[in-house]
Amino acid sequence: MIKIQGLHKSFGSHEILKGIDLEVNKSEVVVVIGPSGSGKSTLLRCVNYLEVPTAGKIFIDGEQIEPSTNINRIRAEVGMVFQHFNLFPHMTVLQNIMLAPLKVRRQDPKEAETQARELLARVGLSEKADAFPDELSGGQQQRVAIARALAMRPKIMLFDEPTSALDPEMVNEVLDVMRDLAESGMTMMCVTHEMGFARQVADRVLFVDEGQILEQGTPEQMFSNPQSERAKDFLSKIL
Amino acid sequence: MFDLELIFNSLPLLGLGALVTMEITAVAVAFGVCIGLFIGIAELSSYAWLRLPAKVYVDFIRGTPLLVQIFIIYFALPALIGMRIEPFVAAVTACSINSGAYVAEIFRSGIQSIDRGQREAGRSLGLTWGQTMIFIIIPQAFRRIIPQLGNEFIAMLKDSSLVSVIGFEELTRKGQLIIASTYGSLEIWTAVAILYLIMTLSISRLVAYLEKKFNTKKVS
């Protein structure tokens, strides 16, 4: 579903990604872990070209991303959830969810609204349809953000530290939604520090450090028997 | 000493001048907002061929007095194009071009003040750059810059008095013309000042109301 070949990304002279090769299969849930500054967020953001790679190729569902031609069409197939939610504060929850289906997919407004309400029900926020984002708690906002991404019926969902900005008591309501999503067969790539979630839900865990995938394996392998010194060191600090 | 009757007799004429002042200000700011929106966005463009001319325009207009800009358009430009420009056209053109530069800076800072995450969220949903601007960035920026736009409106209203130098009969020029036959400087300039004050105070009230309306109820 996602294929990455020889991905490099530099900001000025600073090289963040130093050659990433990765394939993610359909319905696979991949969790990316690693110390901060290791490049894991940049890797995720390269997948939908929010960051333009310095070198390398990225294929989504077999189609290579070419920024000049198909970038918006491919982005529509790849949902993304941000650390800081990034809901549109001037729109109601419902308008947030309906915007892209209306403008990008040119969906019928009635149909888009029905779908938006279904998604809100799915993330447990039916009664908040007409609220504005700043009237919601952080956890509720992030669930709306997930619903907003799902409204485009993406083939892939990217999560960039979706629970890092949340108060601890709100983390689980978001993880629950993500767990449901994984169980429904969504292809997912998540950058997260929630090791419990990784252990439960991930098919594969990647350990990224200094711009490279240092190690990967099933959660079982990674958490109980990491091979590299750096992974051992990192895991010992957060587990 | 203070001739109240003169003020009373002049009020209809001054009121007419005040209306003309409002008209030219409204038209200039309306054009200014259109110009300013495009120039402000151009200033943020990653394309140098868009960014540099926008920057030159803004720097030139903000770096030269409006009075000189009015003289250039009314007195100098006709010599170049061989056609006289009507005072109204010259006045509106000068004020719009001037306002455009200031509004451009207001829009530029407004757009820059919107969190980068908003743009990324829009783009990640598959919205184009233009859709992201129109549906996400500009509406938020616009709410944020209402006070500055109000200030620009007030500044323009006051600066529009400068077009009296080309004989355009707005409030200041009307005052000047009345004084030319009555010599009532004290009375007429006092009345003119009060009329300006009434207009600027009304605008700041209106802006305060709009700001409240947009920012508490969030009507989209």
Add this chain to the structure above:
Amino acid sequence: MKLHFLKPLLAVSAVLMMGQSLAETKVIRAGTEPTYAPFEFLDENTNSIGYDIDIINEIAKKAGYEVEIVRCPFDGLIPALMTSQIDVAISGITITSERKKKLDFSTPYYHSGLTAVILKENADKYAKIDDLKDKKICGQIGTTGLMYAEKISKESKAFNTNPEAYMELKSRGCEAVITDKPVNDFFLSKAPKDHFVALDDVVEAEDFGIAVRKGNDEMLKIINDGLAELEKSGKLKELYKKWFFE
């Protein structure tokens, strides 16, 4: 982007265009700056009136034309003439050799005599205009009066309109305002009696003419013929009496 703010603009431009097409009928468009009472100024209903306005109306009537008065700042009159936005300029314009290079002038219709207005408190100090030599003198830009002031004093000061010059005198920013006698007389008739006086001395200066675009001989002929007729019929004198305090 909503477009209804354009509607007033369209309306305005439509009005402007209508003005344009009206100008194609048999009309003399006369440019003037009505801040020079009693030559040209506004009445209470904001109509332009005065000696100059009557003269151009009389000339036009005789030649079978309508007059459209175009109000315009004094410095804008020459550009307006040169680009044919107006047909004649009649605004107390002094005939100077400098202006003759750019414009054609009619025969003189007013023989200029300059006077000086001073503060009454200084009445003992000055008897003749030339006593003001090297004193601070105010006048209006582009007028004969200011030209004379500049000739006798380096301290002369120019204002955009005459009333501003009088205000400067009132606040003791200068010693005198030199301008055409009718203008000073008109001012004295409106000003508080005990404040200002005019010197009895009258200085001869250049004449006033009606300006037309260089080479517009057709219009020049209409104007000159009209002036000659007004002169002959005594109408010119009549208007002189009507507007000036003689």
